[in-house]
Structures are given as C-alpha cells and as structure tokens.
Amino acid sequence: MMTEKRSIKEIMKAYSEVPDKDFRQKLKILNELSQTMFKEGNPLLASETVKAELSRIEAPACIELANITHNMIKYSCVVGNYDSSIEYALKAVVLFKEFGTADDVNDVIGNIGGVYVYMGRFEESLEYTDKALEYVRIKGDDLAVANFLNNKAVALKSLERFEEAVDCLIKAIEIKLSLGKKADLCNSYFNLSEVLISAERYDEVPAIFKKTEPLVKEIEDPAGSAEFDFLKAQYYMGTGNYAKALE
Template sequence: MTNNQAKKLYQTGIELMGYGKSQEAINYFREAVEANPSCMEANLELGYLVGATENYEEALKAFDNALKIQKTFPGLFGKGICHFFMEEYGKSLDAFMDAQEIGENEDLWYYLGSLHLIYTDNIEGAINCFDMAISINEKFIEAWNDCGVAYSILENDETALVHFKDALDIDPEFKPAIYNMGATLVDMERYEESLKYLDRTLESEPDNFKALFYKGNALYSMEKEEEAVEYFKKALKVDKDQEELWNYLGYIQSSIGQNHEAIESLNQAIKLNNDFEEAYINLGNVYLALGKDDLALDRFKRVLEIYPDNEEILREIEDLKGN
C-alpha cells in the first residue's frame, strides 16, 4: 500500500468514529498503521481507541510508535494513561511529567494528583494537582471528589466534606461522593447524618463492604449494638478475610452478652492472623466472663508469646494463677 492509501484508511477510521463505530474504526487504524508505520495520527487514534477497550498493551505499543515519529503531548499523555491502568505507576509518572513539559489539560493534572495519592504518598501535592484540574474545569467531578479524599487523609474532614458536597452539586447521584460523604460524617461523629448517605450507597450497592462497615460503626457509636452486629456480619459475607473486623465483631458481641458468638468471631480473627494480640486478649476476656479461667489463661499466655512485655497481661496471668 502507498502512503496515500494509508491516509485514506485513517480518514475512513475518523469518519467511523464520528458515527460511533469505534470497533470498525480500530480496524481501519490498524490497517493504516500496517500500511504506513510512520502515520503518527493513526497510531495516536489507535492508541486511544484500543486503550478505551482496556487493551493497554496494544495501546502502549501504538503510543510508543507515535512518539518515535514525534514527541507530542497526546502521545506522552496516552502512554501515561496506559501505564497508570497497568499499575506501572513509576512509568506513568515519568510519561506525565514529560507531557507536562509540552502542555497541560485538566486530565493531566487529575492523573498526576491520583499518582500522588496512590504512589508517591504526597498528599499536599495531590491536592495542588486536583486544584489545578478544577481551575481548568470547574465541573471536573472526579477531581472534586478525590481532592476531598486527600483532605480526609490529612484528617481535615470539614474541608473534605465541602469538596464532596461540591461534587454532589455537579451530580447529586455521583456514587463515590455519596459514599465519601457518609464515611466522612462517621469520622466526624455525625452519625445520624451519615446514615442518610450510607443508606443511599447501600441501596444501589448492597454489597459495598466499606459502606456496610461504616454503617455498622455508626450504629455501634449510636449504642445500637445489635443492629451494628448485623451490618458487620453483612460486611463479612462480602469479604470474610477481614481479621480486624472479625475481632471488632467479637468484641461487640461479647459486650452485649453474645459470648459464644464472640468466641466464634474471635477464633476466626486468629485463624486469619495467628499473632493477633488483641484478638487473643478479647478471647481471653470472653472466657473469663464465662468462668473458663483455664481457657482464658491459655489465651493470655499466647499473648505473652507474641509480646512478652505486655505488663497488663502479665498481671492478669498472675491473678489467674493466684486463684
């Protein structure tokens, strides 16, 4: 094929994109690249389209081919996106930083912020990047929401709440912000308010582990222990490998007299983590409440095997031996 034929294939692909026929367009861009590997435009369009289908390996190859022809913002940005979704965060950051030397847009700032959150642990840097994205596009709902998450990590809950509300002003049905409102309100001990948002999350996502956990936590803090237990159980049906929650559940069960259920929950926590000091302590206390001092002593001794300097447990063991 000639270069002119490659251009015709590329143009046909563009026309098909205009009609929403993405898969057919992909095929034409592939043919255009095969006909003329130096057709930068076809490589770029191919990269973005196959990337949208989560075929990141092929997309990355297309962007690399485009960048061999010319170093452009779309090529570097596309490369950064591929590495981001392939969870190759270092390579993603490098590509985005190279792109930033050429140009910028709200998406670039957003992904840089995301990388600061999940890769570099630079929370202040993440906030700055999200703010830049919002300054370019004030309706960038994901940036509002994720900036709120960053403020939550910094325990600046009031500012986080403002950002989640701003996201919901853009779209009242934006699920991440609805959940984050609920979780943040729990952290702020505004439990009654939190339930409104957590319930909205659970209406559409009944198996949302975090929402179930936060609702259970809110109910427990409202001294509705039995309701809390039910929500923690629902959460554990979603993810049974949460040792901390098994321990928490066991502690609450013991506090309302469900000692036998508590034993099962605490043993499950220990099964997941044989060195779980707190679970052994809680289990020992349950056995004490049941008058099973020998079993309690055995669990407390196990605590000392894990942490020999636990003075409180040392005293507890001495008291039990004295009896």
C-alpha cells in the same frame, strides 16, 4: 498489555508539558500524579498539590474535574481536613450529576457517610450510608451492599447501638462468604469482634476469632495481622487476662 506505572518525576514532567488551555488533559495527569503520591504514602502532598493546581488553572466543569474532586474527599479526610473533605464531596455530587453516572453519585454519598464517622457525626453518617445502601440494594450490587452494611455498623457501634451493628455485620459476612471475598470478609470479622468487645459480649468473641485466624494467615497481610493482634489484646484486656494481652 499492561502499561508500566510512571514515577512521580515522570508524571510531573508530563504535566508541565501540557498547556493550561488543554485543561482536560491537565486534570487527567494531575489526577494520576495525586493518586501516585497518595499510594506512595504522601496524602498531604497529594492534597496540597491538587489544591494549588486547581486554584491556578481554574478549569471549568467537566468529568475530569469531577474525578479529581472525588479523590480529594479521600485525601482531605486522611490528613484530618474533614470540613474540606465534605466540601469536596458536595462539589463532586454536583459535577457527577452533570457529567458522571448514578453510580458515581452514590459512591460520593457513601463517602460522605464515611467522613462523618471520622467527624464523630454518627447520625449524619447513618443518614448518608442508608441512602447509598438503598441505591445498591435496588441495583443488586451485593458486594457494595455488604460494604455499606459494614460502614453502617461502624456508626452504629459508635452510637452504642450494638445489636443493630451486629445484625448489619452478620448480613455483610453472609454476603461476603457467598461471594468468596476473603479479604473483605476478614475486615467484617474484625468489625464484628470489635463490636462484641465494645458491648462486653466476651463469650461470643472466641468463635469469631476462630473463623478469622485462618483467613488472616491465608491473606498474608501484615497490617491485617497487626489489627488482629490488637483485637486479641483488647479481648484479653476486657476479660482481665493482662498477661495474654501484653503478649
């Protein structure tokens, strides 16, 4: 039986009713509250709420603290507070090593690689992404391998190592095709198109668009459709077809 999701007001009321000494339950509800804020489009509010409450209740190390610290990596990154994002990530690694699993630690390592992309520190991004990639390969988690290959390609593109980026994306696409992950596959096609456009390999782009278009229509994701239109505009700009780009 599915539990109905609580509103922010309901979660805040529940949070206020838990005494500070019951810090594990307090952190659990705080995590629910911040995730709801984030999902409703308020990442700054989520970040500031957690930051204020963590400094107030001063909870000792536990798995609940590890979980909320992990989420703060994302909240901080989304609002552009990259240094804080890395700080939370390093804390999360320490906490998960004590209270979590190897999978938890690897997720954080992968997230660090993603944050370094936003910071423009692409070599460091590759270092962390390769660590995360090695772990999931050994574990045999094919979808995670595909996702980390995708992330690696983003850093490689930024370093203008286009051939390597294309190789990563082709491998990621092969895995996602075998798993039938259409939404994930669409994202890899977007990234591959972007790499080919950046590398000015325009003759290869239409074939990728042809594979992407039916997926975009099938998924019916407005954001995905908008991203696809933007990629087509970039392609037409690169090939000098400005009327089509404007369209």
